[in-house]
Amino acid sequence: MSGIRILQIAHDHPDFTPGGTEVLAHGLARALDATDAVDCSFLAASTSLTRPEDSPGGLGVHGADYLLRTGRYDRFSMARCDGTDWIEALARVIAAQRPQILHLHGLDRIGAEVLPVLRRLAPQARIVMTLHDFQMLCANDGLLTTSDGQRCAGPDPERCRSCVPAQTGASHALRRAHLLALLRLVDLFIAPSQFLRDKFIAWGIEPVRIRLLANAVAPLAPVAESARSRPDRFAYFGNIAPHKGVLTLLSAAQRLAGAELRIDLHGGLLHPEPEFAGAFAAALTAAGPLVQHHGGYRREELPGLLQRCDWVVMPSLWWENAPLVLLEARAAGRPVICSGIGGMAEIVADGVTGLHVPPGDAATLAEVMGRVAGDAALHRRLAQGQRKAQTPEAHKGFVKEHLEIYRSLTRRTAA
Template identity: 60%
Template sequence: MTSPLRILQIAHDHPEWTPGGTEIVARDLARALDATDGLSARLLVAATSLQRPDMAPGSLGAIGPDAVLRTGAYDRFQMARLDGLGWIESLGRVLRDTRPDVIHLHGLDRLGIEALPVIRRQAPRAQIVLTLHDYQLICANDGLLLTRPEATRCQGASPDACARCFPERTAAQHALRRATLLATLVHVDRFIAPSRFLRDRFVAWGLAAERIEVVPNAVALPAPVAERCPRARRNRFGFFGQIARHKGVLTLLDAARRLKDADLAVTLHGGLGYADAGFRAEFADRLAAADPVAQHLGGYGRGELPARLAAVDWVVVPSLWWENAPLVIEEARAAGRPVIVTGHGGLAEVVADGETGLHVPAGDAAALAETMRGATDPALWARLAAGRGPADFAAFVDAHRALYAALTRRMAA
């Protein structure tokens, strides 16, 4: 009997703690792979003192069936671990227990760039895959590719441009950061990009295009909540995700304030997470100014999402940064809800203006308000809602399975 292909998925967080797209994709993919004949998959996640204060740095724990590696001090600029060497032995224990043929990392934040040579040394025959869910490797500004302090979208990282954003570090230090990261990434056998847009940003940064495979995101969701009866007007708009400045929520609230003369409702679904006091205060002020049109309904568990999506007509994604491939688009499509998005980056790639959604300029509250005013037309809503459905999650899993099989065949040869 042939042994199953063993896969270890590694993510920098768990969706039970942080329900972000990266965490959800890693957990759902691990579960689906483990349920597939001929495969065995396990998930390892990193945790800080915020998630697991009961664990010592470098130690191992668990959350349900998933393993947890407690991390400590971390240099966000260098993406380097500063918490000693105990984590190396803990990671080695996981590798010895799982004996993976493929180690698939979903980002390197918190885990540290040193994880790659450590994995290569401790599991020399395993194939290493890294999904580039964001721009953390390229951009020291939390991977947002937004300039500081203007918060305009960065057209391309360079040592001089990065030094203008971070003047406390020289251009030479930024160049060294890039060179160090690229040199360490040689340990990766294959990169995955969820969008062509993100792939192109990494090619411009220095990764070879032939090392990156584009696999668009898909999402596994409970069945959508059925609509009981058609509505005469499609005037309920919802935002779903992290309440953060770069997500464009302040633009949405400004648009809502402009729509007080219209019969519209705007609901924001999501938590403020680790937002600083300044943004929290600004968000509260804008929310109050948009009352009664706008309401913040707070965070939600994944099981609540279908019902919350059923309670809106449109999903609005007003992001200011270069979104890659946000899961909220697929979640909206699964619920039969058309989307209004800023027409740039990965959003423009997955949403065709006037065909599968509507585009608006980033940061333009007036344009967003006018688009929302016109979107109440039930005929427009029906046409866009009948557009492209969500990506096939089974095909998403199969694409990863095929990639793993090709890599392991190459290793065997």
Template identity: 60%
Template sequence: MAALRILQIVHDHPDWTLGGTEIVAHDLHRALVRRGIASHFLAAATSLQRPDAAAGSLGRQGGDMVLRTGRYDRFMMNRLDGLGWLDSLRRLIADVRPEVVHLHGLDRIGAEIVPAIRRLAPATRIVLTLHDYQIICPNEGLLQTRPDGTRCRAARPDACRACFPQLGADRHALRKTYLATILRGVDRFLVPSRFLRDRFIDWGLPAERLHFIPNAVAPLALIQERPRAQRNRFAFFGSIAPHKGVLTLLEAAAQLKSGGADLRIALHGGLRQPEPAFRAAFEAHLAAARPLVQHPGAYDRTALASRMADTDWVVVPSLWWENAPLVILEAQAAGRPVIASGIGGMAELVKDGQTGLLAPPGDAAALAETMAAAASDPGLWSRLAVAQPKASHEGFVDAHLETYGSLLEKRCAA
């Protein structure tokens, strides 16, 4: 297995964006390198990260490679920045000579990278991990309608017009046909949650091509436990964005404040280019919830262990389906029970009353009631804390190596 050559490709780098996809992909890459595998990591870089680089050019970020991207059609998932990136990809493939290219999504890199790899390296096997619903849903992959945020279980051309009324149903049908054709070039799809798998089966991918490998996190730094008589410290970790349910959490906090609850809530995360209306709503809700709520802001991943140490309960109040939220896996690795919305991949990772607590998405009153009950019952915290599942990152890496190996065996047998 030491001779195996892998190229991991992702739409961003964890040095710039602490998203789950970026972290999972980079941790996988580093674990492969530690095992002696010739793994290489390529991330997209925008003008924000590489303002002086030409679109399509290759650069470096530490020991990793970055591909400068330019204009991009988010609806069709197409590159609009010329063909320079193809020359860069050709040189990269000639240098790395990957036996397997593992794509972690197609966003920003562009869907046309699949046929490009097929043309440049016909014998290379292509793996695509479906970390989100971007391919199904052109509304940022959220499977939510705009502006009311109603959740969609599937994408239908007529229903998608609620988000894109300027585009006819034929454009949505054309998008699906185009992407489905592109995906025929993928040898194997990996999915981190069964809920997401069902969504892609409904969209049209054959069930036998979707292989379930649950995500896992690399071991966290050792957390120094701080015994407390009360377990009344709650924390949110992630981007401050509408679909993450932050306003629901702040509404719940305001209700708890008016009831005289004895607890504290920390919001760990930054506002990433928010719409002015959401920024104004967030600031107003935050002001109404203070002093119960504090907003320490964005954090570096190296600070995660210390922030988890100051936390008893991790709250994940997302309004969208989620897939396999990294924050839940990080909380479980840290022995911190999670209070999450009982939908999508969250409901797969958190078992209500067994490993954590579930509340209806968008229901501030129910969330406040759940948090109040959690804060008032130290015994509940102790029971749930010791029951936290510990997903093995070594097992996660083994599953990927098995996937790569099986694809190469099939190639040799062909």
């Protein structure tokens, strides 16, 4: 089998920002590099917050990985505003690695202009991009929600203007046209969910250029089956943010006052708006002893935290795509109670590996949690469904499918 050289590029490193995109991209890179006849490197953007010793545009290293320091960045246009030194730094990586495949995991902070730069630096390489989020579609932090928190059907210049009023409708239209023009340089897109794939097709990407490939998480440390006779421990994992539905969960907890159950919140309250911070503190107090907020956690702590819970709750108000926490719950055999929308509804099969609830419906969420807390048979059945859905070979198959995509693209180049 002939060898193949790959460069994976992400907007951050999981050791600095352990988000889903960072963890999945880095895990894929490491698994590929461990495969025979594959040489895979990883390049991540870094900021002054995580690497203050690096100068903007400079190139650093972190273990076996490259770090490309980014500076000022315009989130609306997805453009870097920190000069051009980064191009020379990127050229050094390309010259050293000579990649045949350039696999990007989004454009945030790296900047959309990286696409023509990569095409110039490595004209024979094929460019792949995994669409992990909606940043390109939505200038409102990629959330696809309106300014009043409602889910958005999709980008439209005038509708987008209501969320980002500092930009005219024409500016929103030009943003879309500019990004689509640059994205023509991508040979193939990968979509982890059908929901996200449909959104990008509606936005303007040709269906033939977007391949559906569900994410799979690298194996965690083993998590044993729950031995409790009452499956009454619920856990939330993720940032404490409005769109994550945390206030809905706390409202449900208030309705469950006096019930025999426990809810643990694992996640940091990162740079919140004062209004939300106040609302969260008040709701946490009102929820009383049923709920404990433990703050952020390191990923290596996750198996132990999952071991101590029976159910994972994800009451997100926005569409989501392929949340890492749901894949981690699957790997641990923990049933999920989640909003039955977007990519969540694809990962969690209602009644098979978990349960769906309407987003923002605290009364229904409370009713479901109260009911399942005493149903050991249901918990056992859903937990078995989770373990069947995540076999030990799942991540190996995920890596293999990526290699098949890469080899197909390189054969097309050779032809």
